Amino acid sequence: MSRYAPTPEVMAIGQINISGNVTPATWWKYIRLPSGRPDATAIALLSEIVYWYRPTEVRDEHTGALLGYRKRFQGDKLQRSYQAFAEQFGFGKRETADALKRLRDAGFITLDLRTVEMLDGVKCSNILFVGINPQAIAAITTPSSVSPESNSNNAISDTTITLKRNTPRRHNGTGDTPNVDTNTEITTEITTETKNTIGASADASAPARSARQEYSPEFEQAWQEYPKRAGGNSKSAAFKAWKARIREGVTPETMLDGVKRYAAWVRVSGNTGTQFVKQASTFFGPDRHFEESWEVPAVSAARREDPYFKASYDNVDYSQIPEGFRG
Incomplete structure (x- = not known):
């Protein structure tokens, strides 16, 4: 019997119709976390x-x-809610x-929150x-291969284009695509290769940006002031x-x-270097957390009262023995 002859278990598994991801x-x-460990959640x-973007054959x-x-x-x-992914x-x-969001920041996916007009005319927001x-995806799946090209009906250029918008855009889809307003913050960025910002340092075969990101002096100052987070x-x-x-x-000053x-509020609250510090992208995001007051609680200059030694006892002469007590 050959060492490679299939065992009954192997043959039984061969009879199972395994499909899916x-x-x-x-x-x-x-795809790794900043700690260097694989990001299992993001990978799944x-x-x-x-899977949903893999085409289905029509015969x-x-x-x-x-x-x-x-x-x-x-x-x-693909339309899918955070809750649906979580439950699955x-x-x-x-x-x-x-x-x-880590997958989005790494350039693998895009996330759009849209207002969708249903067939009955009802509008649903934040879809x-x-x-x-x-x-x-090709760069991390087959790093040594060239980027995939689609057929003539859906050609892909040699550059990766990430679109994000900060103003609503009316999009009239074709076929079954409903009318939607894109509410997400969208800017345009063109790169020749993608960089995996999820992972720690990757080797030379990993995708990398062709040009270094240029930051404005005002942003650099704000970045230095921003509290560190875990x-x-x-x-x-x-x-x-x-x-x-x-x-x-x-304005940058605002x-x-x-x-x-x-930063002052984080220091006083004792959250510096913890996961409770907001992501800077969230802080500068559409919710404008930078406009909040972030008032630091005032610390009284007066002496804090010892619960075991009340301030009302301060003037008591303990050298005198109260009447009824023996010295």
């Missing part, structure tokens, strides 16, 4: 997203000839949202649509949010003053 082994090398979610039912391909979802992008994998909603960057803090994502606020008319107030 595929997780390339290389992803565990490139990316595998699910890639002639009589001849079996391949007629073409179709997508698995109805709109222009048993993750927490916050854990899921943070992992998806999450997840896009994908095929070239970035778990990482994306500088590039923070700068995108910063620039979006500048385009909205916010945001810098907000950073200083927040």
Whole structure:
């Protein structure tokens, strides 16, 4: 019997129709947390997203000839909520949202919150649509290969283009795509390669940006003032949010003053270097946390009262023995 002859267990597994997500082994090398450990949550979610973007074959039912391909979802992008992802994998909603944002910051996916007009005319806001960057996926799946090219109906250029917008845009989809308003903060960034900001340092075969990010002096000052946090803090994502606020008319001085107030508040609250410090991209985001007062609680200069020695006892002469007590 050959050493490679299949065992009964192997043959039994061969009879099982296994389908679903595929997780390339290389992803565990490139998709990592700042600590250097593989980002298992992000990897599982990316595998699910890639599954939905894999085309389905359409064949002639009589001849079996391949007629073409179709997508698995109805709109222009995959529509799935944070809660749906969380329930599917048993993750927490916050854990899921943070992992998806790490994938977005690394350039693998895009996240759009849209207002969708349903067929009955009812509008639903903050509906999450997840896009994908095929070239970035290819770069971490087969690092030595060239970027995939689609057919002539959906050509992909040699550069990776990430679109983000800070003003509402009316988008009229085709087919089953509903009318939507894109409410997410979107800017345009063009890079020749993608960089995995999830992971720690990658080797030379890992994708990298062709040019260094240039930050404004005002942002650099704010970044130096911003309190340190545990778990990482994306500088590039923070700068995108910063620039979006500048385009909205916010002055650098306003945001810098907000950073200083927040830094003082974090120090007094004892949260410096913890996960309770806001991501800078959130602080400079659409919610404008830099405009909040962040008032530092006033510490009284008066002596704090000892609970075991009341201030009312201060003037008592303890050298005198009260009547009725023996010395």
